[in-house]
Amino acid sequence: MTESPGKSRATPRSAVQLSPIDVPKASDVLVHDLRERILRGEFPEGTALPPERELVTQTRMSRTTVREALRILEVQGLVRIRAGRAGGAFVQRPGRDSVASSVSLLIRGRRIRLAAVLETREAIEPVCAQLAAANRTDDDIKALKAANAPIEDPNSSLAEFLQANVDWHVAVATATRNELIAAFMIALSQAIYSSTENESFIDAEVRRITARAHRSITEAIAKGDAVAAARRMTRHVHSYAAAVTEIESRTEIAVPDAG
């Protein structure tokens, strides 16, 4: 590009300067409006938004646009949409599930190794146990013990064992009384669950060890002994991670990936 000497920028030809102006899509405007109002708490949970055709007349947008906006809100977990008579879009507050699903997408999409997931759990869950010991209610203790029952039972199936395992970890997370850290832990637990459900190394021995660890951690939480809870949880998740990592390193060599 030959330019007049001394000038390194393109010729302006006019002094006025405008910054790029972003024109949002119609549906995004509606999404933004509704989302803000929902998050602001303007509509209590369960409130029905007006039916699509009604929103069309109110907003003077096309039905396509309105539907698109509602669909986006649905994916973001802010409304639940049901078909049929008395159906419609019902306001919902976003829950742990939406975090869990985006974490799941992250893990699958970026091929995050199970080792990294377990490392993350090792980072979070001990503190989780510590907070749980400090903040747990009696109901939390009940939930912990209930979740541990199928784990103690040597007759439960593998699926039951795994599910109960998740339940127990979720119960610990819930007992922290910190919804955010709980959401993280739940996302992790589910991710680990779905990566592990086909693992065969979970034999009777592993189950016995798991049951014992859970029991002792539950006790510490029940007693409000934060230090012991954290220490025991550290050991528990670390030994689990070590076991999985060891398996993984062996299978990685054996099966160099099919995809």
Added chain:
Amino acid sequence: MTESPGKSRATPRSAVQLSPIDVPKASDVLVHDLRERILRGEFPEGTALPPERELVTQTRMSRTTVREALRILEVQGLVRIRAGRAGGAFVQRPGRDSVASSVSLLIRGRRIRLAAVLETREAIEPVCAQLAAANRTDDDIKALKAANAPIEDPNSSLAEFLQANVDWHVAVATATRNELIAAFMIALSQAIYSSTENESFIDAEVRRITARAHRSITEAIAKGDAVAAARRMTRHVHSYAAAVTEIESRTEIAVPDAG
């Protein structure tokens, strides 16, 4: 309903039992198909999906349905859609951003207190620093130092300070070489940033202290001293949380919410 004595349940009248059958929507089927193929890595990142009208003929679905599916994938961060010639849906692997935004929705929607967010950071970031010290590359150190420059500079604006603050924490997270824990930390940092941007307690003193803490943590990470990095980070985030909590408890009484 007269029942035969000895039975306490409702009369079945038939032994057959069916579980609820879920009939997926057409667009969900398409979403599922595309999502699996994207996550499986069948299309490398940046691949253009066929244009909408083409997908219509291929799938024999209506354009509405196809568009709805694409929109869902876009919200989930799996494709990016651009208008205009050479536009279309381009495959994207989900990133930290989608986790961050769902966390942000969770926090806002469930009214999670800043204290809980800070508590979560206290749980995660020390381990983050520890992992960073163990795994950091030279580029990570460069990024850390670069991010800390505007913080050391007493002439930078508040906005610059806050942005640099986020950048530094993100750099620590990145240095862990664990994309999952990094995604969590980034989500937290952004959430804390947007809750803090209007806080006025960030005076010159706070900035000096922050700069010093960041510098010493950066050094520990650079030296690979995981223990020191974790310890210093613990102190850093804890003192910050304590300061904010103290402010929050005062303002909560002063301003009982405008609704």
Added chain:
DNA sequence: CTTTGAAAAGGGTCTTATCTTTGGACCGCT
């Protein structure tokens, strides 16, 4: 060589119509 303007390829929006699902009301038989 630059400017300008049209064409082309896409997504975005609107309209209208039809299909499907769901809840409820009524009705008639047993």
Added chain:
DNA sequence: AGCGGTCCAAAGATAAGACCCTTTTCAAAG
């Protein structure tokens, strides 16, 4: 009283087509 059958109405789901708006490309005009 209970139970199946029929019908209706409300609401979302899907379809088809027209048209609009953006962006890119490219060639003609200056």
